[in-house]
Amino acid sequence: GFTQAKAMCAAMKAKGIIIYTVGFNISSSTNVTTMLNQCATSGVAYLPNSGTALKTAFKAIGQDISSLRISK
Secondary structure, three states: OHHHHHHHHHHHHHOOOOOEEEEEOOOOOOHHHHHHHHHHHOOOEEOOOOOHHHHHHHHHHHHHHHHHHHOO
């Protein structure tokens, strides 16, 4: 479960991979929230609670990916 996910996230980050996480409509007090925040690259964990917020999160991720592509 969470132990394997944490190890996989750490291994990907060690290779320089940017990890985006999205947890839709989950409680902020859950282990899932903690895992999503720890797994994501700093600043790119999204925890939207509505359809509108979910669209906003994916728009932000898309814009970030586009800017990464342009800058590399």
